[in-house]
Each structure stands twice: as structure tokens, then as C-alpha cells.
Amino acid sequence: MPPRRSHKKSRSGCRRCKSRKIKCDEIHPRCGNCVKHGVPCDFEHPEVLAELQTAAATESPSTPASTVNFGSPISRYASVIPGASAIAAPLCRAPSTPAVSQTTPPGHRLLELRLMHQYTAMTCKTFTFTAPVTEDIWKITVPNLAFSGSQHLADAILAVAALHLRSMVPNDKELVRASHAYMAASLAEYSAALTKGIDHNNAESLFLTSALIAFQSTATRVFMKDEVMVGAGDGAGSSASRQRNQPSGCYSIPFSWFHSFQGVKAITAASWQYLRVSPIATQVINSQAVLQLDFTAGPKTFFGHLLEGMDEELAAMDDASSTTPRATPKTAPTSPTSHNYQPPDTPSAAAELVNSTRQAYQHAVAVLNWAHKIPHKGAPLAFPATVSRRFIELLEERRPRALAILACFFALLKSMDSIWWLQGMARREVLGVVSLFNSDFFGADAYRTWWPHLEWAMRIALYEHPSGGDNSEPIPADIWGADWYAEERALEEGLDHHGGYVRHIELLSQMSSAMQSIPAVPEFVPVMGNQG
Structure with missing residues (x-):
């Protein structure tokens, strides 16, 4: 029998490490062991456990103990969220007879x-x-x-x-x-x-x-x-x-x-060879508005101002990459103005990074310009699905330009404020993004510098229909900056010449060899809070 794994006892480790009887490094918001095994850590969302404990403690004595099935996901919750077993156990009392357990x-x-x-x-x-x-x-x-x-x-x-x-x-x-x-x-x-x-x-x-x-x-x-x-x-x-x-x-x-x-x-992408012959999938896909991106309009487009000063930013990134000596192992690149920015190893890598950054910004702005014209067709939801991986990295790096683009995306969601799963989203998220420009993280001049690029997003996020109008009503063109239905007719005329979304994916599948890749599974992020 192998010797038992030794560990130093800790009173403040995460619950998963405690249950496994191993040392927790107590790193927040996610300990090293949980990161290593790819599982959630209760350091991330302690409020989840607190609310569930409150819910369990306030259960009415008259509530049947059998409301949770042994095989149900509610009882299996304990295996997914650390520490939940203590909550689930009282709700999963043993049945009085074996026959009941099968029901x-x-x-x-x-x-x-x-x-x-x-x-x-x-x-x-x-x-x-x-x-x-x-x-x-x-x-x-x-x-x-x-x-x-x-x-x-x-x-x-x-x-x-x-x-x-x-x-x-x-x-x-x-x-x-x-x-x-x-x-x-x-x-x-x-x-x-x-x-x-x-x-x-x-x-x-x-x-x-x-x-x-x-x-x-x-x-x-x-x-x-x-x-x-x-x-x-x-x-x-x-x-x-x-x-x-x-x-x-x-x-x-x-x-x-x-x-x-x-x-x-x-x-x-990974299953297109099967989905392309599925009437169910193709009908769902073709019901989406087709991306018609214009990369040539430049600063004259509605959101073209978000690209102002980009050449200077990229030049600074290139200069930092070519002049800053490397002193530590390479990690994910961050902002050239950040204290922990580490440039790429070679000039070619630096040029590739600059080029991918330029393309990420240009593509994201092109999607905004398209979605701004037909937001009532659900077009803004294409933004998180279609932006490049590099753009997401720029958000992770807290780059001001990427955040300004993000604020405009969230403002576009105002057009769908009547939908329950998007209600209030534009206001909350735009205010949140703009608050970053007021923080010490960017410095005193960031808000003043970027306000011209954030002003439209703030105006839309705070817009209220006069006399308590229906949130599904279009925002006036002079405030929004476009007539939704006139733009829709124009885009539909263009669509007649380009085919539906399935045709769009067919073309992409022919150009990309990445269509066979298996997608990563999103991490389960339980979110609790005041549901008022």
C-alpha cells in the first residue's frame, strides 16, 4: 500500500482540498489544486454556498424531504459545486423501503x-x-x-x-x-x-x-x-x-x-458535416441575421471613431516589443504600459502580435457597425460569438480601446431590453465598463481621453422611453444614430445576393481547416445574488 499523502493542516483552505485531505495553497480566487484539476473552487463564489445554506436552513418543516430525487441533478449538485454535499445531504434522506428508492x-x-x-x-x-x-x-x-x-x-x-x-x-x-x-x-x-x-x-x-x-x-x-x-x-x-x-x-x-x-x-464548426444536412440546425442557423461586414469604410462608419489613434497604439506596442529586454519566462502578453508587460521573443513574433491586434480591433468594430443597423433582429448577440480570440485577450489585458468597444456592444443590447434574459443588461454593463475608466488602474487622464468614445454608449444605456413607453419600441433614429427598419430593408436587399446564413457558413468551412476542432466546454459559473 503506498504511503498516505502527507499534508500540513490548514484551517482556511478550500472545501474541496479539505475533503481530499490535501494541502490547499489558499490562493484566491481559485486555489492551485482546483486550477490543476479544472474544477470550480469555493473561493470563487462563497456567496453560492452561503445562499444555499440559508435556503436549506429556512426550509419549512412541512416540506417533504423527498423533493429531491437520488438520481436528480439537484442531488448531484454536490459533486459539481464544492461544499454543497453538506446542503444536499439533509434533502436526500434515505427512503423507508427499497421500492421507494426506484420511484x-x-x-x-x-x-x-x-x-x-x-x-x-x-x-x-x-x-x-x-x-x-x-x-x-x-x-x-x-x-x-x-x-x-x-x-x-x-x-x-x-x-x-x-x-x-x-x-x-x-x-x-x-x-x-x-x-x-x-x-x-x-x-x-x-x-x-x-x-x-x-x-x-x-x-x-x-x-x-x-x-x-x-x-x-x-x-x-x-x-x-x-x-x-x-x-x-x-x-x-x-x-x-x-x-x-x-x-x-x-x-x-x-x-x-x-x-x-x-x-x-x-x-x-466542429459538427458542420452533420449539421449542414439537419433541417433542425439549418433552420435555426438561417433564422439568424447574416453578418455583412464592411472593413473598407474606415473612420466614416458609425463606430469608426473607436479606431482613432490605433496606429499610434500599435506603434508603441511594436517599439516596446523591440526595445524591452526579456528578463523572465514568457507569459501571456499584456499592455505595453502595464508593469508586467513582456514583449514577444522575436521581431517576427512582435509583428504578428501587432497585426493580430489590428485585425482584432477592426473586426470587432465592423461587427458593431453591422449590428447597430439591425439590433432588433438580435444582431448584437453575434458580437461575443464572432470576435477573435485576440480581442478577448485584449479585454483580459484591460486595454482601453477594447473596453470602449465592449461598452458600445453592451449599449447595443438596449434594443432588446424587453427580453427577460437581457433586461437591464445595457445599463448595468455599460456603467460597469465606464467605471473602469474612472478607476486608478488607468490613471487620471483616461476618462477624459476616452469619454468621446464612451458618450454614445452612456447616452443609450441611460435612455428611458418618454412617458414610460414600451422597452421594445425602437429608440428614435436621432438618438440611436440609425433607422432600424430602413437599414433592415437595405440589408435584406443585399442578402438576396449573398444567400442565407447556411451559405455563409459553407463558404467559411471551405476556407478554414479549423472546422474539425472540438470546442472547449465553458466553465460552470454559479451566480447568486439579490434577485430583486
Whole structure:
């Protein structure tokens, strides 16, 4: 028998390390052992455990103990979120007879029936507000696929339905538990399915699950306690470079948005040989507005001002790369003005970095310009799915230009403020991003320098329809900067010459050899808070 692993006892280590009886390095917001094994760490979101403990402690004595099934995701929550086993255990009391253990408890059946009714009656319609033609797919076809044996799709359906109900019944602790438990289970099963590989049998369900995960990742932001998050990270950013560059006590960028929406794009790419012949997938894909990007318009476009001064910024980056000696091992590059910026090893690498940065900015601004014209068609949601990996790195580095672009993206979401999973998002996120320019992280002159590029985003984020008008009404063209419906007609005329979104993906698939890559699974980030 191998000797027992020795460890130094610690009273302040994370719960997962304590349960494994190993030494915890107590690094926040995620200890080294949890990073190594790729699992969540309760240092990241201690409020999750606190709220669940409160919910368990306040359960009514009359509540049936059998409301949680042994095989249900709610009982499996303990295996996904560290420390939750102590909460789940009292709710999973042993049945009095073996026969009962094989039966789903009535309370749990009622919960799932409630969630399924919510999904088919209401939630599925909130995914089709820009394309009612797909309502039957989300309402009928998707549940049927789940019933045919796709557990990750079934759990994703129930998770999103639970979130939707939480938005209407914010104090229901059962829904708090259910929304996290079902999504945690869905992500675990989704990850396992991807590990086994994508084929014609599971491509459709994996594609649809990835879309529901993206919806869930977006919706969880609705339940954030404050408009400006306080902390060192949002749980989605575990890289060392991101943590080093996160200003303390500042707004936290929702990187999970980008990861989940990029996951949909990656799934589509990796399984396109199967999805292209799927009537379900192609109809969902073709219901999306087709990207028609203009890279030649330059500064004359609506958001062209966001590229002002870019050449000077890139020149400074190039100079820093060529003149600063290397003294430490190479890590992810950060801002040239940052204290821990480390330039690339060679001139060619420096040139490649400058070029990729230029392309990342130009592409992101082109997507904004396109989405600004038809925001009511859901076009802004293409932004987190289509921006480059380099642009996400620039956000991780807290580059002012990338953050100004991000603020404009969030402002575009004002056009969908009537949708429950986007309600209030524009105001909260724009104010959060702008707060970074007022922080000590950028220095005293940052706000004044970048305000001309943030002014439109702030004006839109704070806009209120006169006389309490409906949030679904278009914002006047003189305030928004474009007539939504006139622009839509113009773009549709162009679409007649370019084909639908499926044709767009076909062309991309012919140009890229990366279509066979397997997408990374987004990390489960439980979000709790004051649901008021």
C-alpha cells in the first residue's frame, strides 16, 4: 500500500482540498489544486454556498424531504459545486423501503413538470423573438430530442426554464437550487459527450445544448446583486494574466459570455458535416441575421471613431516589443504600459502580435457597425460569438480601446431590453465598463481621453422611453444614430445576393481547416445574488 499523502493542516483552505485531505495553497480566487484539476473552487463564489445554506436552513418543516430525487441533478449538485454535499445531504434522506428508492418523489416530479410547462409555454418564445418561424423547433422539436435520450439537452432546458421562473419569482429558493443544479449537470454531461466525440447521432443535440448554455450564461448576469461587480474576477477568468491585470474592487467583465457564445460557433464548426444536412440546425442557423461586414469604410462608419489613434497604439506596442529586454519566462502578453508587460521573443513574433491586434480591433468594430443597423433582429448577440480570440485577450489585458468597444456592444443590447434574459443588461454593463475608466488602474487622464468614445454608449444605456413607453419600441433614429427598419430593408436587399446564413457558413468551412476542432466546454459559473 503506498504511503498516505502527507499534508500540513490548514484551517482556511478550500472545501474541496479539505475533503481530499490535501494541502490547499489558499490562493484566491481559485486555489492551485482546483486550477490543476479544472474544477470550480469555493473561493470563487462563497456567496453560492452561503445562499444555499440559508435556503436549506429556512426550509419549512412541512416540506417533504423527498423533493429531491437520488438520481436528480439537484442531488448531484454536490459533486459539481464544492461544499454543497453538506446542503444536499439533509434533502436526500434515505427512503423507508427499497421500492421507494426506484420511484421519482412526487415533489421532484412536480418541480420538473413546472419547469417543463414554463419552457414550452413561455421560455422557448424568448429565444425566437427575432425569428418566430423557429418557435415550433424550440417548443416541440427540441424537447422531443431531449426525450429521445439527450440528458444534457433535457437538463439545459430545465435550467433555462428555472432561470426564467426566477426572474418572475425571485425569492423562490427551490428555483435557485434548481437553476444551478440542472445547468451544472448539463455542463458535465455535455462535456462528457464532447469527450466521446461528435457524430451524426449527437450533433443536433450538442448544437442545441450549446445554444441553451449561451442563453443561460447571459441570463445569470440578470441576477447579479449590484450594477458594478466588486471583486478580483467573475469566475470565468482563471488565467494568471487576467488575474494580475484585474484592478482590485472594480467591475468584472463577463468573460463567460464570450466563452459560451464562442462555444456555439465552435460546435457549429466542429459538427458542420452533420449539421449542414439537419433541417433542425439549418433552420435555426438561417433564422439568424447574416453578418455583412464592411472593413473598407474606415473612420466614416458609425463606430469608426473607436479606431482613432490605433496606429499610434500599435506603434508603441511594436517599439516596446523591440526595445524591452526579456528578463523572465514568457507569459501571456499584456499592455505595453502595464508593469508586467513582456514583449514577444522575436521581431517576427512582435509583428504578428501587432497585426493580430489590428485585425482584432477592426473586426470587432465592423461587427458593431453591422449590428447597430439591425439590433432588433438580435444582431448584437453575434458580437461575443464572432470576435477573435485576440480581442478577448485584449479585454483580459484591460486595454482601453477594447473596453470602449465592449461598452458600445453592451449599449447595443438596449434594443432588446424587453427580453427577460437581457433586461437591464445595457445599463448595468455599460456603467460597469465606464467605471473602469474612472478607476486608478488607468490613471487620471483616461476618462477624459476616452469619454468621446464612451458618450454614445452612456447616452443609450441611460435612455428611458418618454412617458414610460414600451422597452421594445425602437429608440428614435436621432438618438440611436440609425433607422432600424430602413437599414433592415437595405440589408435584406443585399442578402438576396449573398444567400442565407447556411451559405455563409459553407463558404467559411471551405476556407478554414479549423472546422474539425472540438470546442472547449465553458466553465460552470454559479451566480447568486439579490434577485430583486
